[in-house]
Amino acid sequence: MTDAPYQFFSVEVLRTERVTPSMARVVLGGPDLARMATAGRDQRVKLFLPRPGEREPVMPDPARADWYDAWRELDPEARGIMRTYTVRELRREPNELVMDFALHGTEGNGAAGDGGCGGTAVDAASGPATRWARAARPGARISVLAPVEEENAGYDFRPPEGTDxxxxxxxxxxxxxxxxxxxxxxxxxxxxxxxxxxxxxxxxxxxxxxxxxxxxxxxxxxxxxxxxxxxxxxxxxxxxxxxxxxxxxxxxxxxxxxxxxxxxxxxxxxxxxxxxxxxxxxxxxxxxxxxx
The missing domain is CATH 3.40.50.80 (Nucleotide-binding domain of ferredoxin-NADP reductase (FNR) module)
Incomplete structure (x- = not known):
């Protein structure tokens, strides 16, 4: 997938903090983050979270361009749990990916149940993304599908010229x-x-x-x-x-x-x-x- 506009990145938790009572921040790092790009704004990425008991998510072959079909072909009870989230910040020197997780226990999604097909997800208290964010500790591993070009289809905020x-x-x-x-x-x-x-x-x-x-x-x-x-x-x-x-x-x-x-x-x-x-x-x- 080296020439694809989106690529898989294996990342691990560097540190966490509570931004507000209902917002957890997870800072992720990895050797390949220098290749990751973001348009800023409402940039969406896909997070793949491990199943309970797994050290890291079960992922499809990263060489396949049809990543979604490849992910669906995996055993639904074993494959990484996919959620859509908004990038809070992509930092340089050092390269760090910052993700904020809304933790409201009664709302849907990334964040009753998991929702969030458009951007940041908010999980219910029992949702996998909220459970993962609450329990995340340094060294925990996930995968991210993210752009490698700043101009990409994963963001919506595009005010036209002439906007007042x-x-x-x-x-x-x-x-x-x-x-x-x-x-x-x-x-x-x-x-x-x-x-x-x-x-x-x-x-x-x-x-x-x-x-x-x-x-x-x-x-x-x-x-x-x-x-x-x-x-x-x-x-x-x-x-x-x-x-x-x-x-x-x-x-x-x-x-x-x-x-x-x-x-x-x-x-x-x-x-x-x-x-x-x-x-x-x-x-x-x-x-x-x-x-x-």
Missing amino acids: WILLTADGSAVPAIAGILESLPPGMPARVWIEVHDPADRQELPTKADAEIVWLTRDHHAPPATVDAIRAAALPGGIPYAWIAGESATVKAVRRHLVAERGFDRKAVRFSGYWRRGASEDHLMAAAEAA
Whole structure:
């Protein structure tokens, strides 16, 4: 796979830290990370986690270009558990891959069950990614399918030339992507941001050179999402907008509907991704897609 835009990387945990009560950071290292690339922003990669009792995940032949078919051909009870996550940071000197894992025990996905087919996954407390992130210790090994070119198909945030301002919304599962996007914005770019978390302690600093107004929303696990109402009540800037929406699928659709139908946003200027679906795991979503 040396000429492929995506390649497999074998990595191991270097260290971990708790960013917030509901966000664990895992810093990964490996001899080949110098070849890995990222576009920043909401760059997606595939993580392959070991099964319980395994030291590292069972993986397909890395020389096969049809990696997904090769992975599916492996014994489902033995092959590495695949999840989709957003790169928080790819560092140089030394080469380190930083991944943040949302740990909410009642939400789906990367993060009830595992979800996250679009970016960062949030696992339920019983989900394999959350279990792995909570237990990760230096030396633990996983595999990553990641780009080797900065320009790749694994990210969605692509505001066109002429965009006057940016609108971003997310829940806890998409905070790493929001962080990457904010870091990528040019100095002074107006940005309106809404992020919904379950506890005020889950707020974190999000560095940016943009002229960003960040609103943190907090709601109880059993309360309806507050994002749509907050945006509906807001006075938005004039000019040509570009919106990026990610998080729980139903909330994402509701925000998109409001922006297009009520605010008059051009559909092509709204990028949306359901990172997880309440009650559905990434395994369930992949199975449904294959059945369709």
